[in-house]
Amino acid sequence: MRGAGLTWLAWDNVRHSWRSQAATALAVGLSTAFVVVVLALAGGLSRAVEDSSARPLSTADVVIGCDAQQGPCPPAGALLKVVADVPGVGAAAADSLSYRRVRADGNEVNVVFGPVLPEPLRYDRLTAGAWPVAGRAQVALEADTAQALGAGVGTSLTLTDPVGGKAPQTLEVVGLLESQGLGAGRGVSGLEDGAEGSTVLLSAQDPDQAPALARAVGDALAAAGTVADPQDPSRTYDLGAAQVLTGEQARQDAVARTTQNADSSSQVLLVFAMIAVLLSVAIVSTTSQVTLRRRTRQTGLLRCTGATTGQVRRLLVVESALVGLASGVLGLLLSLPAVMVLLTTTGICHDAGEALGTVTPASAASALVLAVVVCVLASLRAVSAAARTSPMAVLAGAGGAQGPRTRRRSLLTWGLTALLVVLGAALVAWGAASHGQEAGGGASSLLATLAGGVALLVALVVAMTRATPATGTLVARLLGRWEAGHQGALGLRRSGGRAGATGAMMLVGVVLVTATLVGAASMRASVGAEIDRRRPVDVVVHTDAEAGWTASQVSQIESVAGVSASAPMRCLRATDADGVTASPVQLTAVDPGQWAGVTRRPTDQVGAGSALVDATSPWAGRSRLSLTLGSGTTLSLPVSTLASRTLGADQVRVALSDLPVRVAQEAPTCAVWLRTVDGMSGGEFQRAQAALLRIDPDMQVGGGLAERVSAEKTLGQVLTAVMGLLAVSLLVCVVGLVNVLGLGVAERRRELAVLRAVGMSRSQVCGVVMTEGVVLALTSLLLGLAAGTGLGTLGSHAVLALAGGLGTQVTVPWGQVVLLAVATLVVAALASAVPAAGASRISPVEAMARE
Known part of the structure; x- marks a missing residue:
């Protein structure tokens, strides 16, 4: 049996056993498709990140930058003055990015604005309207950003500066830009001049002379020496320290700095892909063991006709390779539509053709090789056992004694499991005890905790493979009076390792x-x-108007949908009567009962007869304070100091009843603190914010709800992404369950026929198989819920401790857990229905005549 004959026989065996190999091909194909999608996503994301980082430099022939770690960066204005006299410079402009909060018609988004660049240096593409004019209150926005704002050409926008604290600006949209799809929205503003940055873009009169121009610019800056800061003459900058690069060099550096995060994301995705691959390995191993055991007679006949152990082994390896090749082709076919949908819907690629271009020949070949390697390696154990089959033993119908080896292997397995449990528990205990005690931020304790969790999970998996037969025996005793269930549970005991x-x-x-x-x-x-704890009030609305808000406006604010409680604040100016501080004092008065209804931190309660001050206040630790109000009235109260720093050093909060009646009535309402209904979503918050801004467009909106909604949105997106990635692994598990039950039906065909012959109905035989699948799923579910809860708690505790020592509130989402349990059992029942239906169709006469 050589060459072509070996391959032909292998192909013939695969062709005749395709039904038993279908689950193997599907499981490996799904895993292969996952790997191809991850590789395509990594390539597309890396390409998109490269384009995004290099795009601002795409039109520049020379770029002047600065390394802030080497010293203060010279202002762009000083650099422009020097390079303007360098021969060969075509156009020069300062470029910088400014983050602004843009508001239009109740909608708000974050936008990154840049200045209007000269024509040769513009890297944005205008799709509608006109370019803004430098110095005018005009902007051009990406089309997607404008759509999110409900804006178009001619719309007026309000820009606020959440970082620098600049006054709000009103600008008109005069143009729309091509959307880039990644990151924050992009815009060009006529009021941005780039002078705050330290990057200067140059175009050369002769682009081929860019290296020579870069050297000339560097020489000119070095000759210019130092310049003084126009706003602080005592501060100087060394222009010669500026970095001068050609456009190509600058683009390469930008790409190198930004692709590290994309590479890290790809590695995380590959971890999930490898989980699916490992699960498919278990399916291949189980299938190959059962399939080759059913072909023992054929293997023995090959040995009787002169085939050597090596030839039999090569035959079976070729069969596994052919199955792997078919699985790889199936995976590639499944991956192509997934790549098109994923990359186009996320905006990484603009169309299906560009998305398919991310599936490179190298990734396709890697997927095929992976599928073949998985099938061959996973089946080696079964192949080696089949190749050692004795011809005489087969002819005699004997299987060979394996008791002592099995017993020794079982003892070794349980010993390894105990070792993993001890090691995992020790790592988890050390990691939990070390959180918050490391100078390096707890990275090693995090790794120890996660490694310990993985060790415990591996121990549980190994124990599961050995405890399943015992579980079948126990359940069989519990279901003793239900014959179908009893036989199904006994099937678990007899199936053993499978x-x-x-x-x-x-x-x-x-x-x-x-x-x-x-x-x-x-x-x-x-x-x-x-x-x-840090921001105990959901929403804080504030006005800078001296007259404050009218009673009607306050009533409208309190009536906004989603508001469950409110506390209006009266604001006054006061001075310290005891001379503790010469600075003006910001005095706010509130009704204690209303305040208690809005704060989420009970320790911050305002009480009548005392003044609440911050821990940084000059009155902190003092017994009393005395304030002179604008009317000349003196207010003297005992001091109550907050343990936190939430008020500000110059703020004092008192109960409204402690103010003189006339002063309280005349004090303007400058702020209203609101508590919203629990569980407010991001969309509901945006609608509430829009309603508030309609009451007063100049209103300032803050509070902890925006941060909480943002954090929950981020965690929700992460949860959705992780569950989506795990979906492939779960699908592989379902395929594995269908496969093992189907193989069990084929292996126990005579036994099921006997049950039919002694009077068991078709529905009872169907119940035998379905009981086996449901009991197996129920056992995995109970152990998995307990272990998953523990690992989830450990993981969240480790991550939160590393993120800043945050305390962990262990929360079990019982609704989602119950849904998971029900879904698991339903899927197991549905997966069992396919092989159960096949078992119910077995004819007693036909089955008993098979041998």
Whole structure:
């Protein structure tokens, strides 16, 4: 048996056993498709990030920049004065990016604005309207950003500066730009001049002379020496320290700095892909063992006709390689539509053709090789056992004694499991005890905790593979009076390692999903509690108008949808009567009962007869304070100091009843603190914010709700992404369950026929198979829920501790856990229905005549 004959026989065996190999091909194909999608996503994301980082430099022949770590960066204006006299410079402009909050018609988005550049240096593409005129209150926005704002050409926008604190600006939209799809919105403003930055873009009169121009510019800056800061003459800058690069060099540096994050994201995605691959390995291993055991007679006949052990081994390896090749082709076919949908909907690619271009020949070849390697390696154990088949043993119908080896292997397995449990528990205990005690931020304790969790999970998986037969025996005793259930549970005991491997796969899936749900819920609760601690009021609206708000406006604010409680603030100016501070004092008065209804931190309560001050206040620690109000009235109250720093050093808060009646009535309402209904979504918050801005367009809106909604949105997006990535692994688990039950039906065909012959109905035989699948799923579910809850708690605790020592509030989302349990059992029942239907169609006469 050589060459072509070996390959032909292998192909013939695969062709005749395609039904038993279908699940293998599907599982490996799904895993291969996952890997191809991840590689395509990594390539597309890397390309998009490269384009995004290099695009601002795409039109420049020479770029002048600065390394802030080497010293203060010279202002762009000083650099422009020097380069203007350098021969060969075509156009020069300062470029910088400014983050602004843009508001239009109640909608708000973050936009990155740049200045209007000269024509040769413009890297944005105008799609509608006109370019803004430098010095005028005009902007051009990306089309997607304008759509999010509900704006178009001619619309007026309000720009605020959340970082620099600049006064709001009103500008008109005069043009629309081509959308880039990644990152924050992009815009060009006529009021931006780039002078605050330190980057200067130059175009050369002769682009081929860019290297020579870069050297000339560097020489000119070095000759210019130092210049003084126009606003602070005592501060000087060394122009010669500026970095002068050609446009190509600058683009390469920008790409190198920004692709690291994309590479890290790709590595995380590959971890999820490898989980699916490992689960498919278990399916291949189980299938190959059962399939080759059913072909023992054929293998023995090959040995009788002169085939050597090596030839049999090569034959079976070629069969596995052919199955792997078919699985790889299936994976490639499945991956192409997934790549098109994923990359176009996320905006990484503009069209399907560009998305398909990310599937490179190298990634396609890698997927095929991976599929072949997985099938061959996973089946080696079964292949080696089949190749050692004795011809005489087959002819005699004997299987060979394996008792002592099995017993020794079982003892070794349980010993390894115990070692993993001890090691994992020790790592988890050390990691938990070390959180917050490391100078390096707890990175090693985080790794120790996660490594310990993985060790415990591996121990549980190994135990699952060995405990499944015992579970079948126990359930069989419990279901003794229900014959179908009793026989199904006994089927688990007889299937041994096959059912154990499938149970371990399902266990991993349940653990991963449960850990994700519990970890996300715990992190959401912990982050929310930290936000409530730092910013205990949901929404704070404030006005800078001296007259404050009218009673009608306050009533409208309190009536906004989603507001459950409110506390209007009266604001007064006061001076310190005891000379503790010469600075003006910001005095706010509020009704204690209303304040208690809006704050989420009970320790910040305002009480009648005392003044509440911040820990940084000059009155902190003093017994009393005395303030002179604008009317000449003196207010003297005992001091109550906050443990936190939330008021400000110059602020004092008192009960409204402590003010003289006339002063309280005349004091303007400058702020209203609001508490919203629990569980307010991001959309509801945006609608409430729009309603508030309609009451007073100049109103300033703050508070902890925006931060809480943003954090919950981020955690929700992460949870959705992780669950989406785990979906492939869960699908592989379902395929594995269908496969193992189908193989069990084929392997126990005579047994099921006997049950039919002694009077068991078709529905009862169907119940035998379905009981086997449901019991297996239930065992994996119970162990997985317990282990997943523990791992999710450990993971969230480790991440929160590393992120800044945040306390962990363990939260189990019972609704989601119950939904997971129900979904698991329903899917297991549905997956069992396919092989159960096949078992119910077995004819007693036909089956008993097979041998």
